[in-house]
Every structure is written in C-alpha cells, then in structure tokens.
Amino acid sequence: MNAAALYLLLTLCACSASDSYPKAQNIIWQSTNFKTVLTWEPKPTDAYSYTVEYSVIGADRQRNPHCIRSSTSWCDLSSSLTDLKANYTADVLSEPPRGVTSDLTEPPYSTSPRFCPYKDTDIGRPDFKLQVSEDGSKITLYVTDPLTNLFQDGRQRTIRDIFSDDLQYLVTYRKSESTGKKQHKSKDSVIELTGLDKGESYCFNVQAYIPSRRTDKQLGEMSQTHCSNVENKSIFDVYSTGSIAAGVLLVLLLIGAAIAVAVVCYRRRTNARMNGQDKVTQGV
Template identity: 40%
Template sequence: MLRAVAGGRALLLSALLCRLAAADNPELPTAVNITWSSINFKTILRWQPKPSGYFYTVEILGKTSDTKKKCIRTEETECDVTDVLKNVKETYTAHILSVTSSRMDNFEEPPYAVSEEFTPYNQTVLGKPEIQNYTQKGSKLNVVFQDPLTPYTFPNGSFQSIRDIFQHDLEYRLYYWKDQSSGKKDATTKSHTFELSVDSSKNYCFYIQGIIPSRRENRNGQESVVLCTSVGRNILDEYGAEVFIIIAVIAIVVITLAIVLPVILCKRKKAKAAREKEPLNGV
C-alpha cells in the first residue's frame, strides 16, 4: 500500500516537472543559417544567433551510425565535429538543440534545428598542395609537391594525407605559363611530380591544385602559391619593355646633348670673339 502511494506521488511529481519544464522554455530560439565548413576533412559546424539565457548542444546523426553529442551546453555558435565524422563516406545530419541550464531539459525534447546533409568524402574541400622543390634545366621543368594532411591518424599516430583517403580518385593539375605572358597550359598527374617540356630561353610561373574527377561539385581544390623559375633572367625579363623604352629615351637624350651642346658652345665662343674685335664707340 505504502509502495503504491509512493509510486503514485513519484509519477505526479514527474508529470509536474515535465509541465514546468515545458512552461519554462516554450519559446527558446532555434539555430538558423547552419553551415558545414570542411577543408581536408577538418569540419566545423556554424550557425546563428548568439544565445542569450540559453545554450546549444550539437547532435550528429549518421544514416548508419549512432547519434553522437558534441559541444554540450555551449554558448558558442560553432563546433568542431571532425572527430565524429571518421567514416568519411557516411552521410550526416546535425541537430542544433536549444537548451536551458535547468535539469528539467531532461524531461522533454528541447527545440532544435536541422542542418542539411553532409558527406565528407564528397564535400570536403581539398586544401593547398605544398610545393617542395622545382627546377628548370634546359627544356625541362620539374616540380615536386606534397599532399595536404588530414586530422585523421594511422594507428602509429602519423597523420593520413588526402591521398591515403581518396587513393586513385585523386589527381593533381599544374597550370604553367611563360613569365610576363597570360597564356596558360596545364598538365595532370596522379603522382607527386610533374616533368614538363618548356622553352629553355624563357622563365615559367606555375601553381598546382588537387582534383577529384568523380565529383559533381567541389571537384577542384584550393590553389597552391604561385612560383616562378629564374633561369637566365635579365633586366628585360624582370621589368619588361618599359625598361627598354626608358633606356632608349635616355640614350637619345645623351646623344642629342653630345651633338647639340658643342655646337651651342662653339657659336657662343665665335659670338664673343666677334664682339671683342668691334671698335669701341667714339674712338
């Protein structure tokens, strides 16, 4: 009898707390403008607005994986979710929960906003390749570069590169052009090197970017820094036709002065001598 009464009181108390919780936060704002930002599989979830009087908790739901919570009761409007997206070919959805600091949030499902779906393998942006070495010898331009690294590691603790994940689905494209020229050529490779036939008398500039040909979107990665060779570079290579024009103008001025100045001086000398031979007035 006493157990039944105690059990009834417990149920009534739970129901009362649930109703109080519902009344306590009936109009909590939910997140808007939810975006996924991912480069080389480092993935940040962002949203708005900044909370005031409440917090956010992020839930990551995979189509074939368990729900995982991140950034629990945070006042921030971004969350690094990289470590819960290790199955990069899985498709994920984020729920951004709006919660209060009260424990009564546990008695009902808090309001939340839902993100668009995100598949890291298809949507992460390829970062900038790092050019390690380049040489131009004769008519051959050789470029050696390195794959960008990801936040994910092997069992030995070393970081996986994007090539370790994409494997044969990854290739690189190099764009190159003669220095001081706007016409571009390109070449592709699945290795870490480029060997190009070029004009041995010209210098070349170039950059590299990763490409995932199988993608419909986000196929091209970020561009590396632009570098230029400096074989047989002279002042005209450095500064172009402007320097030649300036030099020509200076040469013309010098030659002109060399011809005209003696003539002027000679005429002045003759005029002075003529004046000195003229008789003085009244003599």
C-alpha cells in the same frame, strides 16, 4: 482540479517551456582538409543552450562531450566523424543551460543536411616549388600535399594519405607576359612540364583535383602564383626588334645632340678668344 484540467495545464507549461528554447536555424557543415565544424544560428542566451547529436545515417546517435549544453553556436566534430566515407547527419537540440533541470521529454531540435567527409570537405591550397632545367625547356613542380586535421599513430595525415590514387593535381600555367593559359593534370606530386619555349618565363598555379567527386567539389583551393625566373636572357629575348631600333635611334640622337652642343660651345669660345685678341691689337 480534475484530470482534464491538469493535463491541459501540463501541456501548456510544456509548450511554454519549449517556446523559450528556439530551434537552431541555418545549420551548415564547414569543412576544410577534414577539419569539420557544424555551425548554426542563433547564438544562445543565458536562458538556454545547445546539444549536438550526430550519427552515421541509420545508426545510433552519439554526443561529442564538448557539445553538450554548450553556450556556443558551433561544434567541432573533426575527431568524431571517424568513417570518412560515411554519410552523417546531426541534430542540434535546444535545451536548458547547464545546471538547470527541465521536464521536457523531447527538447526542440533541428536536423542538419547530410555530410560525407570524403566527398564534401574542401581542399585547401597546396604549396609548391619550381626547378628549371639548364636549357629552360623543362620545368619541374614539387608540390607539398596539404596537411589535414586528422592524425594516425601520432602523425598528421596529408590529403595524399586520405585520397591516395584518387588525388590528382591540376596545373594552370601561362607565359609571364601572356594571358593565354594551358592546363596539365598529374597523379603525382612531382610534375614535369616539357616542351616549353626556351628563354621564356612561365607562371604557375596548382590545385588539388579529385575526379570521383561531384563537379562542384572536384577542385581544391588554387595555390599562390609562382613564376620561373629566366637568367641570361639576350636583349632580343627581352625586347622586340622595334623597341631595340627605337632605342638605338634614341642613343644616336642623344650622341648627335651632344656633339652639336660641343661644336657650338667650341665655336663660341673660339670666337670669344679671337674677339679678345682683336681688341688688344686695336688698343695697342
């Protein structure tokens, strides 16, 4: 076999081996509160595996030890992306499964989109508690900053630890019996809303707001709805004047009906008794 034929044979073998390891597709960064997982398709078979290489753009590539010749189609890079404000990309390499050697000098691979943890991670829903002032004109919201997937000195960090003064909260509120909404932005986790109508119940939602981000990433997930409970409301606060008048009229009608029934019953008993006395008299 001459040299040209041998080269052609090796090339064909290499192409055949490469074709047996399909490239990763639909590579997506999925990240919430800095828990960042790279996902892709398809899930590998027993014939091949995936290896993930990541790097800050322009820097040397690194490997996460849990994502080398893996039989899954995802890789958790939360602890690997240490520079939260840097831009990262990742290559997903299609390789032989563990324990199998290959002569491929460069396995087929696909590259992910860019990802910056600080700018792109989604922010989960916060939780909060309400406190209503005695006169009901002020309501204070105590927001709990959501925890992240990051730790420092053994302590789990919050989104406030990461974003600092860049973190705000957007409060959306309305009267419980109304659909009209108002909004209030606050840089603090303790939020006071004043000038509220006394005796009214209000419903609130809170979400993180990071104005330095691009528009579609500024708002976090909206919280569950919490409503204030108004105690000792007068009947005029609960019901309209028309409803009260209708109620009073209904009560009067019921009383009148009861009196009428009582009068009719009384008259029938009286007539029956008198008729009985007449019969006794006539019999005598």
